[in-house]
Amino acid sequence: MDFELNEEQRMWKEMIHNFVAKEVKPFAQQVDEEGQFNWQATQKMGAIGLLGLNIPEQYGGADVDAISSAIAIEELGWGCGSTGLSISAHNGLGCAPLALYAAEEVKQRFLPRVASGEGQLAALALTEPGAGSDLQGGVRTRAALDGDQWVINGSKMWCTNAGIADFIVTLVRTDPQGGSHSLSLILVPTNTQGLTIGPPERKMGLKGSPTHAVTYEDVRVPKNYLLGEVGQGLQQTLHVLDWGRVSIGALSVGLAQAAFEEAVKYANERHTFGTPLSHHQAIQFMLADSATQIQAARLLIYYAAWLKDQGHPFSMEASMAKLNATEMSEKVCRDAIQVLGGYGYSREYPVERIYRDTRLMTIGEGTSEIQRMVIARRVL
Numbered sequence: 200m201d202f203e204l205n206e207e208q209r210m211w212k213e214m215i216h217n218f219v220a221k222e223v224k225p226f227a228q229q230v231d232e233e234g235q236f237n238w239q240a241t242q243k244m245g246a247i248g249l250l251g252l253n254i255p256e257q258y259g260g261a262d263v264d265a266i267s268s269a270i271a272i273e274e275l276g277w278g279c280g281s282t283g284l285s286i287s288a289h290n291g292l293g294c295a296p297l298a299l300y301a302a303e304e305v306k307q308r309f310l311p312r313v314a315s316g317e318g319q320l321a322a323l324a325l326t327e328p329g330a331g332s333d334l335q336g337g338v339r340t341r342a343a344l345d346g347d348q349w350v351i352n353g354s355k356m357w358c359t360n361a362g363i364a365d366f367i368v369t370l371v372r373t374d375p376q377g378g379s380h381s382l383s384l385i386l387v388p389t390n391t392q393g394l395t396i397g398p399p400e401r402k403m404g405l406k407g408s409p410t411h412a413v414t415y416e417d418v419r420v421p422k423n424y425l426l427g428e429v430g431q432g433l434q435q436t437l438h439v440l441d442w443g444r445v446s447i448g449a450l451s452v453g454l455a456q457a458a459f460e461e462a463v464k465y466a467n468e469r470h471t472f473g474t475p476l477s478h479h480q481a482i483q484f485m486l487a488d489s490a491t492q493i494q495a496a497r498l499l500i501y502y503a504a505w506l507k508d509q510g511h512p513f514s515m516e517a518s519m520a521k522l523n524a525t526e527m528s529e530k531v532c533r534d535a536i537q538v539l540g541g542y543g544y545s546r547e548y549p550v551e552r553i554y555r556d557t558r559l560m561t562i563g564e565g566t567s568e569i570q571r572m573v574i575a576r577r578v579l
Contacts, residue, residue: 293321
């Protein structure tokens with residue numbers, strides 16, 4: 200049992216950390232306040248592999264191992280929650296379904312552009328108004344085959360990256376009879392006639408990661424834009440979400456790490472009652488708990504990623520990793536604000552922003568309640 204990163208992973212971690220420290224973290228506050236995605240940094244990510252983490256090299260991707268992918272997303276989260284979320288969704292939700300299931304000509308057409316940084320990003324549209332987590336029964340967006348084209352009608356919501364994407368992989372109902380084989384995934388380019396992307400949602404946090412409602416009115420795409428086989432969409436989506444949950448867990452670890460570092464720095468600099476804040480046992484205990492919880496969550500993330508790399512089932516472990524990391528991050532970020540006191544509640548310090556950013560993590564890509572359901576079903 201080896202808990203050390205290998206040399207390649209250590210070099211990767213150092214490279215990504217240095218990139219994020221220079222190109223992402225210094226602009227996190229600006230991204231949040233202006234609500235604008237950090238395109239300047241993103242356009243530089245293709246060259247170092249951040250936009251093609253799970254895209255094969257033949258399509259211009261980096262195709263790194265799962266642990267290296269988790270490392271990259273953690274570092275991005277450490278730098279900026281908004282940027283980290285959009286890049287996580289781009290890789291794990293938008294590009295992964297194409298890399299896994301798309302026809303060869305579709306991969307060749309779309310993957311090199313989004314992996315290079317020359318184009319925009321990728322997105323996945325699952326959630327619908329009134330449906331929430333109910334994918335099997337809640338999907339009303341439908342697709343019908345008309346000759347050599349799919350005709351899509353319906354609506355989606357909470358679609359991360361829709362407004363900055365080249366394409367949106369869309370979960371649709373292809374069999375009105377229902378059942379576990381009634382759904383399919385279809386690629387929809389964002390410049391397709393009949394596709395309307397709503398304005399960015401006004402959110403509590405992650406303001407630089409745009410989230411949109413999307414409507415489809417007689418949207419027509421080629422027949423071969425179907426991913427895999429008809430009726431496999433639910434199974435494909437659940438498989439993709441397994442890794443997406445590990446990625447969100449890694450992002451949460453990065454957010455927690457950033458908040459923790461701010462708390463440690465402040466505790467060492469701030470003096471109260473004639474002594475550094477860090478000398479007070481109450482503060483020491485909060486920081487000790489935070490350090491322990493962050494490391495425990497990181498190891499759960501790495502374990503789930505290792506299982507994926509070994510080709511083992513990891514659905515339960517992915518849910519465990521996400522559940523633990525996202526709830527940990529909210530606690531650590533809360534305690535960081537407590538350490539800073541009134542300053543922690545001020546936008547003058549980054550912990551206020553980080554706390555708002557991490558709040559989504561127990562909701563997106565399966566709520567904590569859904570993760571507990573997944574885990575319980577495996578346990579029982």
